[in-house]
Amino acid sequence: MATTGSLPKDFLWGYATASYQIEGAATQDGRGPSIWDTFSHIPGKTADGGTGDVACDAYNRTKEDVALLKSYGARAYRFSISWSRVIPLGGRNDPVNPLGIKHYQNMVDELLANGIQPFVTLFHWDLPQALHDRYLGLLNKEEFQLDFENYARVCFANLPKVKHWITLNEPWCSSVLGYNTGLFAPGRCSDRTKSAEGDSTREHLIAAHSLLLGHARAVRCYRSEFKAKDGGMIGVTLNGDWTEPWDPEDPLDVEACERKLEFAISWFGDPVYFGKYPDSMRKQLGERLPEFTPEESQLVKGTNDFYGMNHYTANYIKHLDTPPADDDHLGNLECHFYNKAGDCIGPETQSVWLRPHPEGFRKLLIWLNNRYNGPIFFVTENGTSVKDEHLKVGDDRFDDPLRCEYFRTYIAAMARARNESGVDVRGYLAWSLMDNFEWAEGYVTRFGVTYTDYENGQKRTPKRSAFVVKETFEELIAKE
Numbered sequence: 001m002a003t004t005g006s007l008p009k010d011f012l013w014g015y016a017t018a019s020y021q022i023e024g025a026a027t028q029d030g031r032g033p034s035i036w037d038t039f040s041h042i043p044g045k046t047a048d049g050g051t052g053d054v055a056c057d058a059y060n061r062t063k064e065d066v067a068l069l070k071s072y073g074a075r076a077y078r079f080s081i082s083w084s085r086v087i088p089l090g091g092r093n094d095p096v097n098p099l100g101i102k103h104y105q106n107m108v109d110e111l112l113a114n115g116i117q118p119f120v121t122l123f124h125w126d127l128p129q130a131l132h133d134r135y136l137g138l139l140n141k142e143e144f145q146l147d148f149e150n151y152a153r154v155c156f157a158n159l160p161k162v163k164h165w166i167t168l169n170e171p172w173c174s175s176v177l178g179y180n181t182g183l184f185a186p187g188r189c190s191d192r193t194k195s196a197e198g199d200s201t202r203e204h205l206i207a208a209h210s211l212l213l214g215h216a217r218a219v220r221c222y223r224s225e226f227k228a229k230d231g232g233m234i235g236v237t238l239n240g241d242w243t244e245p246w247d248p249e250d251p252l253d254v255e256a257c258e259r260k261l262e263f264a265i266s267w268f269g270d271p272v273y274f275g276k277y278p279d280s281m282r283k284q285l286g287e288r289l290p291e292f293t294p295e296e297s298q299l300v301k302g303t304n305d306f307y308g309m310n311h312y313t314a315n316y317i318k319h320l321d322t323p324p325a326d327d328d329h330l331g332n333l334e335c336h337f338y339n340k341a342g343d344c345i346g347p348e349t350q351s352v353w354l355r356p357h358p359e360g361f362r363k364l365l366i367w368l369n370n371r372y373n374g375p376i377f378f379v380t381e382n383g384t385s386v387k388d389e390h391l392k393v394g395d396d397r398f399d400d401p402l403r404c405e406y407f408r409t410y411i412a413a414m415a416r417a418r419n420e421s422g423v424d425v426r427g428y429l430a431w432s433l434m435d436n437f438e439w440a441e442g443y444v445t446r447f448g449v450t451y452t453d454y455e456n457g458q459k460r461t462p463k464r465s466a467f468v469v470k471e472t473f474e475e476l477i478a479k480e
């Protein structure tokens with residue numbers, strides 16, 4: 001049981017967002033376009049034709065949103081920087097936009113003035129479009145890592161008060177969804193009905209390699225030029241779902257569970273902690289998986305001051321007996337919501353990939369803790385959508401019992417992992433502060449503890465879950 005007062009008094013909790021999902025102001029104050037501006041404007045790429053042009057208009061509501069966070073009792077806020085707001089063309093020889101810098105400085109100052117710790121993500125998928133046009137972005141490892149390092153340095157130099165830096169958000173999503181399935185920007189894949197260009201058998205593996213090198217260079221830069229003076233921490237945020245065997249009696253399903261975790265998480269986690277890709281991936285992917293040169297391996301190894309963990313759901317895993325497809329990114333297996341006995345992993349939500357299963361959160365924290373030898377953890381995202389929430393009317397829009405239950409049970413599961421298994425988790429950022437642009441789902445799917453009224457000037461109204469999260473942490477955190 002998660003008991004009263006069982007989290008330390010300095011436990012950092014709060015909410016998370018990302019630039020393209022909330023800022024809007026797509027062309028304001030000199031911002032350049034990102035690959036998400038381009039992609040979301042292509043008809044058919046988002047559920048409702050939604051784009052981030054206006055989103056929650058958060059760019060123009062810094063004070064209002066920080067006041068909202070404060071009213072929720074938040075001690076921390078995770079936001080991301082729009083690269084193309086800071087360097088509109090993105091590259092290391094391109095001009096820096098002082099108005100973009102100013103915006104994020106104001107945000108940090110406003111948060112600190114209200115006692116809220118900023119957690120800042122450098123890259124939450126919104127690559128400057130100019131870098132994609134110039135050299136195919138993530139597919140050009142030499143150029144990308146240098147441009148990312150330069151952008152990171154500009155951010156570190158201008159935001160010295162930030163003590164928690166996250167280099168990349170979910171590089172799995174940037175790689176697989178952007179270059180293998182093509183569901184996310186830039187939408188490349190082998191299916192020519194979806195994309196004129198792309199190779200789903202290789203490009204996601206190349207993109208991932210470039211991202212790891214960019215991450216590593218940004219960390220090296222922070223540690224050598226800023227850490228001593230500014231005293232912050234830096235790490236990468238990885239997503240990962242828990243896995244349970246479809247047939248617990250079948251050793252091949254049990255093995256496939258581990259393989260799924262390695263393909264999804266250790267693809268990035270193992271290079272960051274050990275300087276190499278997992279053996280299971282090398283075995284299946286062969287020469288399609290890039291090799292780290294000895295220099296690259298050294299550069300990437302040991303680059304997390306903390307493990308940033310995004311976690312939402314779990315699946316039952318069934319192994320496949322057939323040889324893997326060349327474009328397989330899962331590890332030659334199937335993901336299911338029901339197991340062999342007919343048990344369901346969790347209730348439906350609005351997101352086809354997400355079903356609540358809080359025990360999986362506890363188990364995955366323990367799995368990660370063992371694999372990576374007890375790192376410091378910050379949970380940088382956790383939350384849920386609610387089925388048909390977009391259809392609700394009147395005050396019912398602000399009542400979200402499934403989300404309330406989700407947060408109660410997931411936060412309790414995290415506290416148990418900490419208290420019973422010694423997982424050093426020091427903070428928790430719920431996804432999300434407010435309903436926002438949910439990528440390919442557009443505005444249909446809502447993840448906020450705050451209702452955003454897109455019809456009425458993006459007005460924000462708290463949902464019940466905002467109070468539940470506050471009460472849950474007030475109870476769990478020790479008073480002294």
Ligand code: PNW
Nearest residue numbers: 018169170173239310353381431438447
């Ligand atoms: C995360 N999947 O994305 C992101 O970091 C957020 O920006 C996003 O809004 C949030 O989760 C909710 O979706 C994911 O398909 C998107 O498995 C898709 C998947 C996982 C995470």
